[in-house]
């Protein structure tokens with residue numbers, strides 16, 4: 122059977138942007154920003170999106186469009202090495218880890234959306250009365266499990282429809298809806314009493330703060346940038362594998378990154394004025410996964426048209442989350458279809474069945490070896506997998522594909538973008554893996570015990586050694 126492809130260029134861009142725009146922008150971005158000092162974080166984050174995110178995105182695109190297979194097949198065929206194919210399985214595992222926790226959060230959102238929508242016609246939403254207590258009651262356990270299954274079911278339904286009739290069609294509706302609703306909400310939030318204060322916190326650029334906090338916010342900013350651009354999970358490899366014509370990857374990648382950033386910034390423009398209007402200082406409120414649900418739910422409860430605003434807001438989040446979760450499910454599905462010849466339907470059934478269990482564990486959230494599962498998967502595990510995953514793709518692009526990567530980058534690109542191919546390859550193959558390796562070490566707290574510069578040195582040496590090894594052992598690459 123012929124491999125599926127996107128029907129239109131806009132279809133690919135919207136699907137990839139739909140993958141990027143998700144809980145990372147609306148749920149994670151505002152509280153990570155608040156936790157890390159507001160505008161200072163924003164500046165560093167934007168820099169990383171530009172310098173790491175866009176080149177990283179292009180790395181995955183180049184592998185995907187050239188390989189025309191799932192990450193496993195693409196890495197194996199392009200390198201001619203089964204070891205790289207084996208590494209591809211890493212992305213399948215990452216995708217399962219991602220969707221396991223994502224679907225639980227998606228379930229929470231679905232629940233809040235449902236509660237709010239019902240509140241439009243009936244009694245006030247139940248979570249209005251005591252947001253903190255309410256969230257505590259539904260965040261884990263049977264409630265969370267039920268809504269996880271519902272969210273996963275919706276995700277599976279879209280992926281079931283296939284590349285064109287499922288993913289492309291779905292994201293073509295979801296993405297514009299997200300943008301329109303979010304702009305509306307941001308404009309409205311600007312009329313709230315706390316808006317001026319919120320903008321000052323969020324948008325005032327203060328070089329001194331940026332300099333004072335630069336290294337502290339680097340790690341979180343890098344993690345956030347990867348997560349929000351769906352990098353390091355093989356998503357963008359998979360989506361780019363369905364491109365069947367030569368169009369400009371640098372152009373498409375830039376549009377996707379800009380759209381994604383726009384939604385993140387817009388989400389901040391909705392969330393911060395709301396919090397400030399209630400006198401909640403976002404830098405002081407309890408950070409973490411509950412922030413959106415507890416802080417914002419409390420804000421909605423006190424607004425005149427709170428139920429309506431809450432419905433619109435959680436509606437946006439549901440759509441954004443869904444267009445991301447389908448891209449996660451698609452990775453293992455494409456793997457089973459490409460490698461084992463399963464029909465799409467059967468592949469969706471198998472993968473969904475697996476995530477019913479793995480996500481179910483996240484929803485129940487038991488404590489294993491002293492660590493709560495959900496927090497571990499949503500935090501350190503995913504951060505580490507994505508960072509390592511992207512570093513490996515970039516090493517692959519720079520050291521295995523080399524010239525092929527440059528020609529793939531150039532094909533379909535305009536003169537200006539084509540001229541960037543060589544600098545891009547140098548950055549992607551050398552500077553970015555070292556940077557990512559460094560963030561990996563800081564994620565493990567190595568910089569705290571070794572000191573900053575020694576950690577940089579370790580990253581450079583280890584990176585160099587890995588490349589040298591890859592270069593000399595031709596059997597590997």
Ligand code: PHE
Nearest residue numbers: 141143144145348349351354
């Ligand atoms: N980018 C998505 C978000 O911001 C999350 C995601 C990560 C999706 C990795 C796919 C792969 O919510």
